[in-house]
Amino acid sequence: MARVAASLLDRRAGPPAAVSQHDSVQHWVEAYRAVRAETERRAAPLSAEDQIVQSMPDASPTKWHRAHTTWFFEQFLLKPHAPGYREFDERFAFLFNSYYVAAGPRHARPERGLVTRPNAAEVTAYRSHVDRAVEQLIANADAATIETIAPIVEIGLHHEQQHQELLLTDILHAFAQNPTDPAYDQAWRPPQTQSGTVFVDLPVGIHAIGHDGDGFCFDNEQPRHQTFLREVSIGRQLVSNGQWLQFMAEGGYSTPSLWLSDGWAKAEAEQWSAPGYWREIDGAWLTLTLAGLKPIDPAAPVCHVSYYEADAFARWAGKHLPTEAEWEVAARAGVLANAYGVVWQWTRSAYLPYPGYRAAEGALGEYNGKFMVNQMVLRGSSLATPAGHARVSYRNFFYPHARWQFSGLRLADYD
Numbered sequence: 570m571a572r573v574a575a576s577l578l579d580r581r582a583g584p585p586a587a588v589s590q591h592d593s594v595q596h597w598v599e600a601y602r603a604v605r606a607e608t609e610r611r612a613a614p615l616s617a618e619d620q621i622v623q624s625m626p627d628a629s630p631t632k633w634h635r636a637h638t639t640w641f642f643e644q645f646l647l648k649p650h651a652p653g654y655r656e657f658d659e660r661f662a663f664l665f666n667s668y669y670v671a672a673g674p675r676h677a678r679p680e681r682g683l684v685t686r687p688n689a690a691e692v693t694a695y696r697s698h699v700d701r702a703v704e705q706l707i708a709n710a711d712a713a714t715i716e717t718i719a720p721i722v723e724i725g726l727h728h729e730q731q732h733q734e735l736l737l738t739d740i741l742h743a744f745a746q747n748p749t750d751p752a753y754d755q756a757w758r759p760p761q762t763q764s765g766t767v768f769v770d771l772p773v774g775i776h777a778i779g780h781d782g783d784g785f786c787f788d789n790e791q792p793r794h795q796t797f798l799r800e801v802s803i804g805r806q807l808v809s810n811g812q813w814l815q816f817m818a819e820g821g822y823s824t825p826s827l828w829l830s831d832g833w834a835k836a837e838a839e840q841w842s843a844p845g846y847w848r849e850i851d852g853a854w855l856t857l858t859l860a861g862l863k864p865i866d867p868a869a870p871v872c873h874v875s876y877y878e879a880d881a882f883a884r885w886a887g888k889h890l891p892t893e894a895e896w897e898v899a900a901r902a903g904v905l906a907n908a909y910g911v912v913w914q915w916t917r918s919a920y921l922p923y924p925g926y927r928a929a930e931g932a933l934g935e936y937n938g939k940f941m942v943n944q945m946v947l948r949g950s951s952l953a954t955p956a957g958h959a960r961v962s963y964r965n966f967f968y969p970h971a972r973w974q975f976s977g978l979r980l981a982d983y984d
């Protein structure tokens with residue numbers, strides 16, 4: 570995947586005081602353009618028909634991602650802060666609000682694929698309308714206005730980057746329902762990775778985890794706080810397809826004692842016998858990738874496994890999944906290979922508020938806090954994560970049965 574906008578979003582939330590107002594405006598205009606362009610670059614290989622499809626309630630159409638990220642700027646930036654702004658179409662707020670109850674009523678998530686109007690071209694026009702207004706707002710902003718709007722622009726850009734990843738995971742799920750195994754991009758290649766089964770000891774004692782205050786973070790990464798680590802070692806490398814094939818060969822998917830009860834029920838109900846998108850053809854395993862159907866590479870990290878599968882694998886291996894604190898301490902120490910840019914790594918930490926966490930006031934307070942039940946934390950980032958988006962304290966989260974994300978694992982060991 571192209572790595573666009575890294576240098577822009579790697580910068581601190583705002584320019585230092587010594588930087589002129591002009592530079593500040595320039596920074597935000599450039600950051601906005603770069604992120605918005607990356608969404609369109611990712612959507613470009615997809616036809617109007619591709620962009621309509623919703624293959625399951627958890628996945629959204631490409632066209633919806635493009636429109637919803639636009640609505641986010643319209644709702645939270647332009648309506649409150651751009652005097653005289655006129656909505657592109659007042660019906661879009663209902664169609665493209667995702668889950669913000671405070672922002673008003675919204676269309677049912679499982680029915681996003683039924684919204685054929687506006688069409689893809691009209692969504693392109695919607696994006697242009699909002700882009701013009703946002704760029705004008707930033708360009709004309711005085712120092713006080715920039716101070717007010719910069720945090721909203723910034724969270725809007727990080728929000729859009731999250732949807733850039735979902736755009737790819739969701740279209741891959743849609744393509745996986747198509748018997749012709751479509752390729753999103755024939756030229757796509759998997760990231761280079763390091764294989765191996767080396768375990769590294771982590772230092773026993775009290776460690777600080779959470780965002781350290783340098784640069785942007787989501788509210789769920791704070792407050793930074795102390796946590797205790799007992800003797801534990803962590804896998805330097807990600808678990809590979811070869812290891813997963815061994816798990817399968819030794820009855821991993823047919824041994825209930827390896828599984829959590831909910832996981833076993835899900836695996837039985839959905840007849841799981843291999844990771845998501847894997848299929849066996851003439852005795853060989855293949856998987857659907859962004860470049861179409863490809864043979865499984867035993868040395869490559871396993872991908873598209875749920876938390877339930879990762880947990881069963883760890884039990885089979887006689888080990889466990891790291892906690893998110895173990896993962897973060899190891900990542901901060903630099904001992905993890907492929908921590909970023911390959912697969913999100915399941916941890917065995919439930920997605921919970923850090924001690925002292927308070928969600929923000931207002932609709933944007935709904936961003937993370939209200940999802941802190943029944944989901945598990947993943948750390949790192951994946952091959953679909955845009956450059957500059959991930960960081961060591963980043964907490965991704967999904968339901969334990971989810972396997973359409975680019976999700977894998979590394980192991981940890983208490984022995």
Ligand SMILES: [Fe+2]
Nearest residue numbers: 637667728732
């Ligand atoms: Fe969203």
